[in-house]
Amino acid sequence: MKSSTRIARAGLELDLGLGTPINPAIHQATVYAYPSLEDLERVYQGETGYIYYRNGHPNATSLEDALTHLEHGDAAAVSSSGMAAISALLLGCLQTGDHIVADQNAYGGTFALLNLDLPRFGLTVTFVNAQDANEVEAAFTPKTKWLHLESLSNPTLRVADIERLSALGKAKGATVCVDNTFASPALLNPLRHGADVVVHSLAKYIGGHGAVMGGALIGRQSVVQAARAALLRFGGTIAAFDAWLALLGAKTLELRMQQHSHNALSVARFLEAHPKVGRVDYPGLESHLQHNLAKAQLTKGYGGMMAFELHGGYEAASAFVKAIYPAIPLAPSLADVSSTLSYPVSTSHRALSPEARAKIGVTDGLLRLSVGIEDINDIIADLEKALAEI
Numbered sequence: 118m119k120s121s122t123r124i125a126r127a128g129l130e131l132d133l134g135l136g137t138p139i140n141p142a143i144h145q146a147t148v149y150a151y152p153s154l155e156d157l158e159r160v161y162q163g164e165t166g167y168i169y170y171r172n173g174h175p176n177a178t179s180l181e182d183a184l185t186h187l188e189h190g191d192a193a194a195v196s197s198s199g200m201a202a203i204s205a206l207l208l209g210c211l212q213t214g215d216h217i218v219a220d221q222n223a224y225g226g227t228f229a230l231l232n233l234d235l236p237r238f239g240l241t242v243t244f245v246n247a248q249d250a251n252e253v254e255a256a257f258t259p260k261t262k263w264l265h266l267e268s269l270s271n272p273t274l275r276v277a278d279i280e281r282l283s284a285l286g287k288a289k290g291a292t293v294c295v296d297n298t299f300a301s302p303a304l305l306n307p308l309r310h311g312a313d314v315v316v317h318s319l320a321k322y323i324g325g326h327g328a329v330m331g332g333a334l335i336g337r338q339s340v341v342q343a344a345r346a347a348l349l350r351f352g353g354t355i356a357a358f359d360a361w362l363a364l365l366g367a368k369t370l371e372l373r374m375q376q377h378s379h380n381a382l383s384v385a386r387f388l389e390a391h392p393k394v395g396r397v398d399y400p401g402l403e404s405h406l407q408h409n410l411a412k413a414q415l416t417k418g419y420g421g422m423m424a425f426e427l428h429g430g431y432e433a434a435s436a437f438v439k440a441i442y443p444a445i446p447l448a449p450s451l452a453d454v455s456s457t458l459s460y461p462v463s464t465s466h467r468a469l470s471p472e473a474r475a476k477i478g479v480t481d482g483l484l485r486l487s488v489g490i491e492d493i494n495d496i497i498a499d500l501e502k503a504l505a506e507i
């Protein structure tokens with residue numbers, strides 16, 4: 118073999134010896150090699166095997182197995198982002214002319230997809246206050262095929278009564294989809310409460326360390342299959358390294374969620390008692406309008422997310438962001454091990470009109486806080502100092 122040949126084929130036959138790696142390998146391969154046409158055909162016919170990265174890879178399969186288990190589903194499909202998972206579900210399962218009922222409190226990106234993109238394909242959407250089951254029921258038409266909910270809404274932490282709304286969706290022949298990103302499968306399993314499919318942004322609690330981009334959908338076999346087919350055709354494959362990282366994150370999810378929940382409850386109580394703070398949206402607070410529902414549904418903790426409104430609107434919010442930097446930085450994502458802040462008006466909810474934002478309580482003084490797993494006394498000291506400065 119000439120050296121160019123040797124180099125082009127290098128690394129394929131490394132012998133690992135007796136030990137086995139303690140973590141799974143990262144399968145960074147665009148395509149898989151086959152010894153014969155017959156073997157390749159067997160994989161096309163359904164035998165286990167991989168062909169082309171976009172169609173699936175071992176790191177995606179391992180993550181799908183773990184998430185199926187965590188959410189108690191029949192099957193899962195992972196994707197390049199949470200939005201890719203939501204898009205694949207809607208585009209893979211619905212037809213032109215179908216009608217969707219969706220929570221008006223859903224994540225801004227989801228709201229924009231439903232509000233701006235789907236109507237271009239002849240799908241109609243009615244946004245409802247999903248906390249009012251009568252309003253949800255009234256929005257159904259004979260064409261309604263989909264109900265989109267968030268277990269804990271972003272950013273105002275409204276709680277969806279999944280059992281009741283799933284029964285309603287079922288009775289009307291609609292697929293019930295719950296975005297469970299904020300609660301995570303460690304605190305809530307919507308499928309066990311009657312939902313048909315659950316979606317996640319893996320960038321949040323499942324990844325957990327601010328390093329992943331990915332999404333997942335878990336649920337009934339038929340729904341997952343339809344969404345998976347859409348994902349393959351539209352091209353929403355998760356990268357092998359992101360799938361690998363997300364699986365690593367999933368291993369400590371339950372432990373992290375305990376600490377996030379423990380810290381967040383203390384922070385919410387602290388903020389609620391502070392004179393510069395108006396409203397605090399946290400389902401673990403007795404003052405939360407749906408605290409009883411939250412208590413019944415979230416039996417292992419209320420999670421790490423909350424929103425709080427500062428007296429003084431934009432000026433107060435802006436001053437607070439500067440005062441608390443860099444201890445708790447403005448970083449418009451959430452769910453990392455370290456605490457972060459977001460300002461929904463100019464980040465997640467910037468696509469909404471001021472009227473639409475006002476309707477869901479996203480006001481100029483509202484900050485969203487993702488409480489991390491740091492020592493609780495340090496978090497409270499940072500908040501106290503910044504509040505004193507504004």
Ligand SMILES: Cc1ncc(COP(=O)(O)O)c(C=O)c1O
Pocket residue numbers: 198199200201224226227267271296298299317318319320330331332450
């Ligand atoms: C509740 C919720 N769902 C879905 C998404 C979208 O996920 P991704 O950013 O991975 O596309 C987000 C993103 O912030 C979110 O907060």
